[in-house]
Amino acid sequence: MGLIENFERRLERFVNGAFSKAFKSQIQPVEISSAIKAKMDAGAAVVDRERILAPNSYTVKLSQADYARLRPLGQDLVDDVKKQLLAHAKKQRYQFSGELVIEVEALSTLALGQLQVTASSVAAQISEVTWSPALDFGGKRYLLAKPRTTVGRDASADIQVNDSGLSRVHFAINWDGSSAILEDLGSTNGTKLAGRLVKSQTLPADSSIEAGRTVFVFRVIAKNEINA
Known part of the structure; x- marks a missing residue:
């Protein structure tokens, strides 16, 4: 060393x-x-x-x-x-x-x-360089292909998560091509960003989102890295 x-x-x-x-x-x-x-x-x-x-x-x-x-x-x-x-x-x-x-x-x-x-x-x-948003959780990476992606335990959410602590449609991530906003959708247990409850908040890259019993990590990656 x-x-x-x-x-x-x-x-x-x-x-x-x-x-x-x-x-x-x-x-x-x-x-x-x-x-x-x-x-x-x-x-x-x-x-x-x-x-x-x-x-x-x-x-x-x-x-x-x-x-x-x-x-x-x-x-x-x-x-x-x-x-x-x-x-x-x-x-x-x-x-x-x-x-x-x-x-x-x-x-x-x-x-x-x-x-x-x-x-x-x-x-x-x-x-x-084209930047793409993604969510990491459960050992997997989920690309956020839409301007608005919802997450929850119900099949109606864009990303369905098997977590009874989540509301049916718990939170959304809004992406404008260069920046993201985290939005709680009136969930029962709330949504935390970096350990703090939020309603609507700018979402920096590599931030931790806590919802239910699941920890999500928001990523922003260069498009050429998606299939790397």
Whole structure:
């Protein structure tokens, strides 16, 4: 833990433009992951309320000696780095405008122990990202495809939940394409948002809704992530 964190702190000084750092020894996979994380953090941008869009395409350039040594790892190396980056993105609540892509190349002008990381610009893609609301509960995710989605224990609700603590049609989520409103529909036991009873309230992403004995989590996800 300390070794990785110290390494990442050293990397932060070099994320302006193309990343370049000389090491005294051969490049290790963990150093590639840390370099991309730093570049990801530097390129992340808030595009809508609490949603943060990070670059999704990275090119890592190594010295010819380091590239030749790591090349036999092939896709296993890329998959391991991706796994670490996706965990980092989840922790930071980053979202991507497309699939996470990592390419590793050799660059003859780099010396042993040097690497460069470049990230694709997402500025032109930001306006193309479509956001979709969803509810997570019971280990499943339910996409909210309508401008107004009702939740309750009765079949007349858009999302029927087997919970006797819920009213027949307990609450609704109203979505205008960019923001959501939580609305209690005169339920018997009330609807709580972040632990407080509400009648009608703006619904931020990742908020917890308590109704009956069920806890719902409201999500706002990039449309390309729905089938990921």
